Amino acid sequence: MPKMAKRLIGQKYLAKVAQAELDWASQARDIRAGKKKSMLSLLEERGYVNAVAGGRDNLDKLMTNKRIGAYVGIDPTAPSLHVGHLLPFMVLFWMYVHGFHTISLVGGATAKIGDPTGRTTSRQAQPSAVRKANLHAMHYQVKALWRKVESYGEKHGYKWEWAWRRGIDNNTTWMEKLSVMELLKVLGPGIRLGTMLSRDTVKNKMENGDGMSFAEFTYPVLQAWDWWYMYNTKQPAIQLQIGGSDQYGNIVAGIDAIKYITKNHSNPELRQEKEDPLMTPYGLTVPLLTTSSGEKFGKSAGNAIWLDKEMTSSFDLYGFFLRSADADVERYLKLFTFLPMETIRSVMEEHTQNPSKRTAQHLLASELLELVHGKSAAEEAAQQHSRFSGNRSKSTTSTSPTLSSPTSETTPTSVTNPDINRSLNPHAPPTNWENAPPPNITLPRSLVYGMTFGRILYHAGLVSSYSEGNRLIQKGGVYVGSAPAQIGHQRDEVSFTPAKWGDPAATEQFVIDGQLLILRVGKWKVKVIKIVDDDEGGMERLRKGAERDYDEARKPVKVRKWKGGNDMPGEPVRSTKRASGESPVSGFEATHREGGRDELKSLRGTENKDVPQRPFRASTDSTDESARIRMHASDRPVTIRKQMSEWSGSDGSKGWRSVD
Ligand SMILES: Nc1ncnc2c1ncn2[C@@H]1O[C@H](COP(=O)(O)OP(=O)(O)OP(=O)(O)O)[C@@H](O)[C@H]1O
Ligand SMILES: N[C@@H](Cc1ccc(O)cc1)C(=O)O
Numbered sequence: 001m002p003k004m005a006k007r008l009i010g011q012k013y014l015a016k017v018a019q020a021e022l023d024w025a026s027q028a029r030d031i032r033a034g035k036k037k038s039m040l041s042l043l044e045e046r047g048y049v050n051a052v053a054g055g056r057d058n059l060d061k062l063m064t065n066k067r068i069g070a071y072v073g074i075d076p077t078a079p080s081l082h083v084g085h086l087l088p089f090m091v092l093f094w095m096y097v098h099g100f101h102t103i104s105l106v107g108g109a110t111a112k113i114g115d116p117t118g119r120t121t122s123r124q125a126q127p128s129a130v131r132k133a134n135l136h137a138m139h140y141q142v143k144a145l146w147r148k149v150e151s152y153g154e155k156h157g158y159k160w161e162w163a164w165r166r167g168i169d170n171n172t173t174w175m176e177k178l179s180v181m182e183l184l185k186v187l188g189p190g191i192r193l194g195t196m197l198s199r200d201t202v203k204n205k206m207e208n209g210d211g212m213s214f215a216e217f218t219y220p221v222l223q224a225w226d227w228w229y230m231y232n233t234k235q236p237a238i239q240l241q242i243g244g245s246d247q248y249g250n251i252v253a254g255i256d257a258i259k260y261i262t263k264n265h266s267n268p269e270l271r272q273e274k275e276d277p278l279m280t281p282y283g284l285t286v287p288l289l290t291t292s293s294g295e296k297f298g299k300s301a302g303n304a305i306w307l308d309k310e311m312t313s314s315f316d317l318y319g320f321f322l323r324s325a326d327a328d329v330e331r332y333l334k335l336f337t338f339l340p341m342e343t344i345r346s347v348m349e350e351h352t353q354n355p356s357k358r359t360a361q362h363l364l365a366s367e368l369l370e371l372v373h374g375k376s377a378a379e380e381a382a383q384q385h386s387r388f389s390g391n392r393s394k395s396t397t398s399t400s401p402t403l404s405s406p407t408s409e410t411t412p413t414s415v416t417n418p419d420i421n422r423s424l425n426p427h428a429p430p431t432n433w434e435n436a437p438p439p440n441i442t443l444p445r446s447l448v449y450g451m452t453f454g455r456i457l458y459h460a461g462l463v464s465s466y467s468e469g470n471r472l473i474q475k476g477g478v479y480v481g482s483a484p485a486q487i488g489h490q491r492d493e494v495s496f497t498p499a500k501w502g503d504p505a506a507t508e509q510f511v512i513d514g515q516l517l518i519l520r521v522g523k524w525k526v527k528v529i530k531i532v533d534d535d536e537g538g539m540e541r542l543r544k545g546a547e548r549d550y551d552e553a554r555k556p557v558k559v560r561k562w563k564g565g566n567d568m569p570g571e572p573v574r575s576t577k578r579a580s581g582e583s584p585v586s587g588f589e590a591t592h593r594e595g596g597r598d599e600l601k602s603l604r605g606t607e608n609k610d611v612p613q614r615p616f617r618a619s620t621d622s623t624d625e626s627a628r629i630r631m632h633a634s635d636r637p638v639t640i641r642k643q644m645s646e647w648s649g650s651d652g653s654k655g656w657r658s659v660d
Contacts, residue, residue, distance in 0.1 A: 020163035024067050031064045039063045039098055046334040048091050050245045053252050053283030070095055070240035071103040075111040076134040080308035084297040087286040088242045093149045097158035101165040104142050108135045109175035116216040117201050118246045120209030129515035136528045142168055152371045156338040174229045190260030199249050220250045224257035231258050242284045251283035307372050314373045318381035321365035329360040337367040441527050444534045453499040460527040473501040480510045481518025
C-alpha cells in the first residue's frame with residue numbers, strides 16, 4: 001500500500017512536470033507569433049537592462065524557449081539589504097512571477113574576502129561574529145522578502161503556480177568544501193593573468209588606490225566558481241547572473257569560467273563536447289540607482305537606505321520615495337513596482353495635471369512599502385505621512401532624496417513592532433512572515449551570560465514574559481542557532497537545535513565568538529543577538545538604539561507580579577519593595593545604577609542604529625499592588641528606578657526579583 005502511494009505521487013509529479021513543459025512551449029509559440037511579450041522585452045521596457053553579456057538576442061531566445069535558472073548574489077557585509085539591492089532583485093522577482101527558477105545567493109564566503117570592484121581602498125576585515133550576524137540577519141530578511149513578493153505579485157495578478165521555484169543559498173556551503181587543488185585544477189588553467197590584470201578595478205586600485213591583495217585579486221574567481229557550482233548542480237542549471245552594472249566584469253569572468261570548464265573538464269559527464277546553445281551562460285546588468293550627483297547608493301558610499309524596518313522605519317522609507325523628483329518618478333514606478341505599464345501611464349497623466357499633489361510619488365512609496373515591509377506597514381506609513389508631512393513633502397523636489405532624521409515632528413507615534421504589540425495586547429495576531437520582527441538586536445552581556453534561554457527570549461523581545469519563554473522552551477518551540485560545540489566553529493550556515501530549559505550556565509556554550517547568539521521561535525521570529533559589554537561604550541550604543549522605541553516606551557506598561565519559583569508563573573504577591581543591586585540582572589545594574597529589565601523593555605528590539613540621540617527619562621509611580629513605568633522625552637540623562645518584589649522558591653529559597 002505505501003508503495004502504491006509513492007508511485008501515485010511520482011506519476012502526479014511527472015504529469016505536473018510534463019504539463020509545465022507544455023505550457024512553456026505554448027507560451028514560447030505566442031511570444032514568437034508576437035502575441036505575447038518576451039521576458040527580456042518586458043524587462044527592457046521597464047528599464048531594467050543596462051547590458052547583456054553574451055548577446056541580447058541569444059538571451060531573448062533562450063529565455064523564451066527554456067525555463068532557465070537565474071541568480072543574484074549579495075555579500076552580507078551589512079545586516080540588511082538596501083534600496084540599491086532591490087534593482088537586481090526586482091529582475092529576479094519579475095522572472096519568478098513569470099515562472100523562472102531563481103536563487104538568491106548570500107555570499108557568506110565571498111564576504112570574507114570582500115569584492116574590490118569600484119573601490120580604491122580595501123575593505124576593513126569584519127570580526128567573525130559581525131559577519132555571522134549579518135549573514136543570519138540577511139538570510140531571514142531575504143526569506144521574508146520573498147514571501148512578500150508572492151503576496152505582492154498576487155495582488156497584481158501573478159498567482160503562484162506549481163512550477164515557480166525559488167531558493168536561498170549561502171556560498172559557504174560549497175566554498176568550505178572546495179580545495180585549492182580542485183580550484184586550480186578545474187579552473188586555474190583557464191584564467192589568464194593578462195585578462196585579470198587589465199580589469200579596471202585591478203588597474204585602478206593598483207595605480208590610484210592602496211594596492212591589491214592576492215585575496216582581492218582572486219575575488220572574481222570565487223564569484224565565478226559560485227556560478228559554475230550552481231550551473232552544474234541546480235536543476236535547471238543557473239544560466240543567468242544578474243547584478244548592478246558595476247558587476248559586469250565579475251559576471252563576464254563567470255561566463256568565461258563556465259565556458260572554459262564545460263569545454264575542458266576532465267570528467268566527460270561534465271564536459272560539453274560541442275557548445276550547446278540551450279546551455280550557454282548569460283549575464284544581465286541593471287543600471288545603478290544613484291543620488292542626483294551620480295553616486296551609487298550603497299554600503300561603500302555610506303548612503304544606503306536600508307530595507308530593515310529597524311534601520312529605516314517604514315515611515316522614512318516611504319518618505320524617501322515620496323521625495324523622488326518628478327523627473328524620476330515614472331522610471332521608479334517601472335523599476336520598483338509590479339504596476340502594469342498602462343496604470344503607470346495613466347497615473348503619470350494624472351500626476352502631470354497637478355504635480356504638487358505628488359500622486360505618482362505616493363503610489364510609488366505605497367507600492368514599494370507593500371513589497372518590502374508588507375501591506376499593513378504600507379498603509380500605516382501612508383497615513384502617518386498624510387498626518388505628519390503634508391505640505392512639507394509637497395514642496396520637496398530634490399533629485400537626491402535623503403532620509404529624514406527622526407524628529408518629534410516626524411516620528412510615527414504608533415507601535416509597529418508586532419512583538420511589542422503582542423506583549424501589550426495578548427490578542428494581537430501571531431507572528432507570521434509579514435509581521436515578523438526585524439532580526440537584529442543588541443544586548444548587554446549581563447542579560448545573556450548566565451541567563452536561561454527563557455530569560456534571554458524575553459530580553460530579546462521574542463516573548464512577553466520569562467514564563468512564556470520557559471513554556472515555549474518546554475514545548476520544544478525554541479531553537480538556538482549554530483551551536484559551535486555541535487556543528488564546528490567555522491561553519492557559517494544557518495542551523496538550529498532545540499533550546500533546552502534549565503542550566504543558565506549552559507547558555508554560554510552557544511555564544512558564537514563571544515559576541516553572538518541566535519534564537520528562533522517558530523518559523524519567523526528570529527533574533528540575531530549581538531552581545532556588547534556592559535560598559536559605558538556598549539550601553540551608549542544601546543541607548544542610541546532606544547530612540548526608535550521612544551514612542552513605545554511612552555506608553556504605560558502594565559506590570560504583573562508573580563510569586564513562586566524564579567521564572568514560573570504563580571499568584572500575584574502582596575507587596576513590592578524598592579531595592580537595588582539585587583536584581584537578576586545585576587551585572588547590568590552595577591554599572592547603571594538601578595537600570596534593569598524595565599529599561600530593557602524600552603531598549604529591546606533595537607539595534608545600534610546611528611540615529612541622533614534623544615535622551616529619555618523613566619519614572620516609576622507605584623502603589624503596593626501595582627506599578628507603572630513610563631518613559632518621558634527629556635533632555636536630562638537616563639534615570640531609571642525599578643520595582644523589586646520578593647519571591648520564595650518551592651525549595652524554600654528566597655530572593656528579590658524585578659517586577660515584570
Ligand atoms: N545602488 C545600486 N543600484 C543598483 N544595483 C546595486 C546598487 N547597490 C548594489 N547593487 C547591486 O546589488 C548586488 C549586491 O551588491 P553589494 O552586496 O556589493 O552591495 P553594495 O551596496 O554595492 O556594496 P558595496 O558598496 O559595499 O560594494 C550587486 O549586484 C550590486 O551591483
Ligand atoms: N560580488 C557581488 C556579490 C556576489 C557574491 C557572490 C556571487 O556569486 C555573486 C555576487 C557584490 O559585491 O556586489
